[in-house]
Amino acid sequence: MSDDHLLADLYSYESLLSDEERKELSGIREFLQTEVKPRVAEHWEAATFPMDLIPRFAEEGLVGRSYDTAGSPRASRLFTGFISLEASRVDPSMATFLGVHNGLAMGSIVLLASEEQKRRWLPDMVALRKIGCFALTEPHGGSDVALGLETTVRRDGDEWVLGGAKRWIGNGTFADLVVVFARDEDDDEVKTLVVEKGTPGFTATKMEGKYALRTVQNADLTFEDCRIPAENKLESGNTFKDVNRVLKLTRGGVAWNAVGCQMGAFEAALAYAKERVQFGRPIAGFQLIQDLIARMAGNVTASLGMAVRVAQLQEEGVFRDDHAALAKAFVTSRARETVAWARELFGGNGILLDRDVIRFFNDAEALYSYEGTREINHLIVGRALTGHSAFV
Template sequence: MELEEAMEKHLRPVLAAHSEKGEFPFEAFSKVVADVKMLSDERLFADKTAENYVHSQYYNTYLYYVMARFDVSIATFMAVHAGLGYYTFLFGGSDEQKAKWLPKFQSFDLQTCFALTEPDHGSDIAGGLATSAKRDGDKWILNGEKRWIGGAGSADLIPVFARDIEDNKIKCFVVKKGQAGLRVDKIENKIGLRMVQNGHIYLEDVEVLESDRLPHINGFRDVANILYATRAIIGVLAAGNSGGAYRAALSYTSQRVQFGKKLTNFQLVQEKLARIVSNLQSQLAVNARVADLQTEGQYDEVRSSIAKMQNSKLMRENAALAREICGGNGIVYEYDVARFFTDAEAIYTYEGTHEVNSLVIGRAITGESAFV
């Protein structure tokens, strides 16, 4: 079964209700995974080495665009599990750890996430990460908090980034669901990505064996490599959000009658639709170029930041225009546009804010770091 067909069949009937309730449709999502077998597609997880992961990017670009065009919460859940979480183990794990866990992530027998950001540290996480790790024989003791961790409440394995109090380096530790000292509270009252279960994690003397530390993560540069590898996908999600907002707005305005005519008969409505389509073409061109560069192995943090920053900016305009031409009904989940409008704000911020990505690009242009 095709991905879009499966999402329409299993997820469409529960989408509005779960968005409004702020609950993830795990049962429906599992049916999509089973029908499409996307998590077992070798192109999604092609070449299980950090050096050669890039050639699957054409498939990833298409997959995440289609998912985000349907719903960004669904795409974000997938991007955290199969992107940030998966690549943390891929880039950071030993051969034994990868052999043990990666196949289970691919089959969705185990779910993972990415526990980096904290209540007081987001953009400044490189120098400000406060969660601590203390070595005690063959185990580590973790203390601290993590916030905005998508999928944390349901994850079986949580890769937690903490600062080693001995050498002050960031390391990564695999915390397992239900461990003593681990508590995950759901973040409530969000206006965007309503279905994504963002968690606030509390770690109080949580014990992790040395064998469950990912040995190839020994500083923020290693963390940054994960972010650069996955940030371009957020640029794809931004384009997908634009595509979804456009489809929803076009459907609504093609049916809505005002002053005796369909809204699509009005010049101002057509002008806004034209702007959305033009912006979307630019977004898709950026995504295609990034996929080319990734496949050629000519990919770096600057291109990642350009894709995320530019596509998110255009997405925000597109979502606002789509909501605008739907009038008051544009803020009601029943008409789809509302989800894309509010979700745009979340995409605009996560995986590097507009300001932080602009500074990454600016540093490459000028040779000067303006972060602090």
């Protein structure tokens, strides 16, 4: 790969990592750039997932690094953030696959499961022998999911009976373990259960016609009187506050993905500006092009600085909901600007898939919307700053 990846980190935030972490990150970057990137456009266009790469993600150390697992202590939040960044720099779809499995699904089990449940599921998830997904969003519920959850569950002896539907579930078409949130008919609280692939009454259907994060296999899930063993109900998953513990953990990760998305678009644009000749010289020497490049660099640098601080706050144990919300809203908003300026720099060539930038342009729209819209996240920040809740 070119040295443009160094220019994207203008303030050298990567230097905050230890020497050992930088060495490992370099190896992960090399793997993603040489073995994953050449296949990205093909799968993005076809809306397919390169299933044969999944074992390699585990072998290269992209999975399970955020948690203490058997024989592997937790890596620093800063290091795991940079892993997310590097994945998204190549393809936000791949970063989303990893974020759903690593963050949302595994995070639910790490935070909410009993020790026995962790021993049962986590080793296979770390090795990517079993894939996880996170089923919260519903066909009729988005921002109001806390109050409008329609999927229900009821206890029946040694089983829980689950009914309802979920939508937009990343990894949902092939996940082995589906973390499902449903409202208990008895106490009206939100319970967390793990539904295993092949459970009678459970179906997953791929969503078609999606033009962002096309490689991610989003699914419609339906549960028709699914009987879930009592031991598959997560021990500490009993209220929506428990769901929020997981979302708080992962919302900061979306900021890192949005930084990587910006970097990928910025690097593609910078390389193109140096090679594209108009009026007898590379367009990189034109004032208006340099203005776009400087604007993109400013957004990337500010966004990376915020993501780094998020990681530091997490490491210090003082990370709050408003920290997560501000980072998610700000960095994904800047990502929209950056990818638009990158596509503008390309001119007409910017809509060609082999130039990469159109993928980042489209994918930024999904990052902007999922795990809390800008408006909802701003209300979380506003509540923290003013002491007044503006939620309905």
